[in-house]
Amino acid sequence: MTRELVWTGFMTLDGIVDSPGGVVEGHPQGGWVLSTPMDPEAFSLKGEEIAETSALMFGRRSYEDFAPEWNGSPDHAAYQDIPKLVVSSSLDEADLVDGWGETRILRSTEDVAEVKRDEHGAGGAIFIHGSAELARRLAEADLIDCYHLLLFPVLLGTGKRALPTSEHERRDLKLRDSATYSNGVVKLVYDAVR
Known part of the structure; x- marks a missing residue:
């Protein structure tokens, strides 16, 4: 049996995931989630994810x-005691935050595949x-099974992207769920087709 690996995130219409919470995160136009009119229903996906999360x-x-x-x-609070996996070649055990549940360091893409x-x-x-x-690295290695996207009606042009940006084999996705909200946010849940 294989565990499902899900990438979940906020994304602009042009595929940028950089600094959704504020400029302090690094992008000069950061904070685009907070500047979008609030519709609590648009964030219901985040609540649904908690029930599915085992790590x-x-x-x-x-x-x-x-x-x-x-x-x-x-x-x-729901994430407090859930096991954490940190993929890093440079982080040491001493760098982990105390009191935030079991945390394990994985050193490579191969370690993720093993988990x-x-x-x-x-x-x-x-x-x-x-x-x-x-x-991006795990998607290019075909390890991501599902994408949970909240697509925001914003165009930034440049910034970090979570979807593959290099040439790779075509990967088809199948829409599992979608919804649109009054603030222009679109929920898209896609399964990788294998």
Whole structure:
């Protein structure tokens, strides 16, 4: 049995995932999620994901950004004790945040593939939040099984992308779910076709 690997994220219409929460995240036009008119229904996907999540996966930079914010946060309480997987060739055990559940460092794409192979059937869906570089690398290795996208009505032109940007074999996706919201956000849930 194989565990499902899901990339979930906020994305602009032109495929940028950079700095949705603010300029402090690095993009000069950051904060595009917060500047979009609020419609709580548009974020219902995030609540649905909590029930499906058996582990969280991050690249090093996203882990370093999210761990201090999410650890102990009432908004992310459901993720407190869920196992975390951090894919990094440079992070050490001493760099991990204390008190945020079991955390394991994976060193390579091959390690991610090994975690996906759930020989004992005890796993479940692993969700990657943010982590654009990691998501792109895993997609190019055909390890991502599902994409949960909240597409925002914004064009930035440049910035980080989570979807593959280099030449690779064609990969088809099958739409599992979609919805549109009053603020122009579109929910798109795609399964990888294999």
